[in-house]
Amino acid sequence: MLTESHVRATVAAALEEDAPWGDLTGEALVPAEARASAVLVAREDGVLAGAAVAEVAFHEVDPATDVQLLLHDGDLLKEGAVVATVEGAARAVLRAERVALNFVQRMSGIATQTRAYVDAVAGTGVRIVDTRKTTPGLRAFERHAVVCGGGRNHRFSLSDAVMAKDNHLAVLGDDPARITAALRDARERLPHTVHLEVEVDRLDQIDAVLAAGVDTIMLDNFSLADLRAGVAAIAGRALVEASGGITLDGIREVAETGVDLISVGALTHSARALDLGLDVEVAG
Template sequence: MSVPAHELRLPGSLVDKAVAEALAEDLGMGGDITTEATVPAGTRASSVIAARKPGTVAGVQLAAAAFKAIDPFVEFEVVVGDGDRVEAGGIIARVAGDARALLTAERTALNFLGRLSGIATLTARYVSAIAGTRACIVDTRKTTPGQRALEKFAVRCGGGVNHRFGLFDAVLIKDNHIVAAGGVGAALQRARAHAGHTVKVEIEVTSLDELGDALQLDPDAVLLDNMPLEMLNAAVAEVAGRVVTEASGGVNLETVRAIAETGVDHISVGALTHSAPVLDIGLDFHPQT
């Protein structure tokens, strides 16, 4: 179930840390030498942040924090919030204050907005493509190192659902685990013996035989990996609602509807975070009068 757009928020500590690291990367040891050289101290400016293409917005919190980190007196008015749709030319925010502060924070703010809005926009396209089915779109761990929480937040802004956040919060037994463990049964038995009672256990299967072996040991979920549609239909029928089903592999905007119509519960899409194009968003100053 997706969260209503107006309820989507990142923890403040996470926002502050991400913004501080991004600004430190940009400013280095010398600061914004271009702005300091060209813009007189005390100059005031007003601007708008607008989308140049339609999409779903994510990262407004981070953009606001970037400006406030440079100058806490910058005025940042949100027009379109995280999780909301914006059309081409639509204003996302109005920003006013010290011109030097606006110019220094501009790129960091737009980097967050463009990257995360791109993920949210692609996610929304997948969610729309499967509308009316029981399936939901989930993300993966194929994220930018150090940016996983932000990118998974963007997936939620697009109407998707988060899979596990890392190796620590759920057991997902994949093909190489199965080989190393000596088979589906051995891997599941060891996982059940090791994991606590609150930890979910999911196992990847690539055939109906593997699925049958897995179901005998009652996993919480099965990942039906790279199965042709005919096999995927048969697998969902065999599971018959006993455990959660997840389809993965070969998923794109052209195939996702047919996959959803097999009756799977979840469809995981790595492309949401590893291949989403940046949404084109810009900041423009109003001419001084």
């Protein structure tokens, strides 16, 4: 979850990174008494995310900077839309500009890409979920952006749920009975609130996993035909998640195989930043 304390700490670190010894350009060229009014503008269509994070960036540099948010996270953007107005000491506004834009552009890009995937499966009942393929240190920001775009969050970290992937199963070996026993033992030792998911990459692994009473089975890199066969084999006894190599062009066909969830790493690891800009209107 994106908390206020986490936002402030992360934004403060970003500002320190961007101006560790001050803004030499602003201090050299801009009079200390100068004021600036600016607008944060969308330069293309998309979905907004990170508006409040941008606001924090301006306030971290100078709490007296006045930021008025006219649009909010999750709102649809049209080219030319004014997201916020900013007014304050010119040096402070200019110092915060790049960090504020970096957050809102990155997060809005993720929200926009997520919305495209969600729209592509509309009417199927399938949930689009993110993965742990996020920028280190920015996971909470990027996952918030996924939700702004209409997606859902998968487990946040390794500490949130049990997810046995192919490498975990490889350690256990190919014996189906051993895999079932290991998963059952894990289930017995886990608190009742902990979700248990297992990734399989072959149809012949499903029975052993099902026998352990898991909550979700991920069908990884399955063909459409094998996805349909996997859904039929599981037959409602666990949630079915599809993952691996899923593109926007092909996601509708994946959704129509009957899976419950589709996890897409591209929501976060391949999203293009949305073009927003800060335009100074008045300086004096």
